[in-house]
Amino acid sequence: MPARILSIPFVLGAILFLFLAWEAHSSYSIYVVPFVIALAFIYILSPQINWWWWTRRPPDMPPKLRGLLERHLPYYQHLADPEKLRFRRRVRLYMEANDFMAKGMDEVTEDLKAVAAICAVQLTFGRKDFLLSKFEHLIFFPQPFPSPQYPKNYHASEIYEEDGAILFSAEQLMKGFLEPHNFYNIGLHEYAKVFERSYPEFGFPPLTEDHWLELQQISGFSQAWIQQWINLDPIPLRPVSIVHFFTWPAAFQAQLPELYAAYARLFNQSPGKAGTPVLGELV
Structure with missing residues (x-):
């Protein structure tokens, strides 16, 4: 799914800052928020994102x-x-x-x-x-x-x-x-x-x-x-x-x-x- 692929860097970013907040300093936790918001938008708009991608690169059966x-x-x-x-x-x-x-x-x-x-x-x-x-x-x-x-x-x-x-x-x-x-x-x-x-x-x-x-x-x-x-x-x-x-x-x-x-x-x-x-x- 294109929307799932698009979400990968935001998932990795959230995991990175969660790791830093756990291992280094709790102040890093604030940087998780933008990634979570981006993932929420991708989830909500995933049908439109997927359709936009498929109509430009239509898949075969x-x-x-x-x-x-x-x-x-x-x-x-x-x-x-x-x-x-x-x-x-x-x-x-x-x-x-x-x-x-x-x-x-x-x-x-x-x-x-x-x-x-x-x-x-x-x-x-x-x-x-x-x-x-x-x-x-x-x-x-x-x-x-x-x-x-x-x-x-x-x-x-x-x-x-x-x-x-x-x-x-x-x-x-x-x-x-x-x-x-x-x-x-x-x-x-x-x-x-x-x-x-x-x-x-x-x-x-x-x-x-x-x-x-x-x-x-x-x-x-x-x-x-x-x-x-x-x-x-x-x-x-x-x-x-x-x-x-x-x-x-x-x-x-x-x-x-x-x-x-x-x-x-x-x-x-x-x-x-x-x-x-x-x-x-x-x-």
Whole structure:
């Protein structure tokens, strides 16, 4: 952590003058005070210090987490090498910028953090601001869970806008990411909802109930199956359509060319395009 590195000389200075106060003369103790004050400021400002450092020297993902992209994410595999590096750096920055909390489990593992961050970065890869900062609290349960919003439903995911929180079942999140053609990706689903709420001024294209059948033809997932997988009623159509846009881009473009073009403009990217999905400059 950059803030911890910055604090090292102040820790050593405080220790030095404490030693002198103990061994030589007690008057040296007064010189400890500035070092303690500096350390307190570093502690308070450590998130800002760390973020300032990371945005200027963005870290890459460690090799173990990078394997999630290389083995399981066609979206990433189609990127040109410079875009792959930018994608990995954004994932790592997202992991550092947000608050990850475990409920009913010992900790949020690094692969869970990475999968959630990957889903977010996919949606925002065409934008300069990629953090979706209105929702910075990510809460993970080991399996489907009830919540104050849905106390009777053991469900896989939800967002709680008042607290800026996104809630996931770790089991369903990982299955949807690792096997997107067998299980619906709740990570993309919830971040699609977050994206829509983060940018209410955007002109989202209209949808009709007929789109449910067309989306089923693309993925094989029926409206009833997705609803059962998440276990909330009703399931909004908008995020489901966005999940399909990112997960099955070629089939989506063939089945729904006008909606594909509208989403490509909205997200400033064409996920089925080889080399780089971003359309022009970041917006």
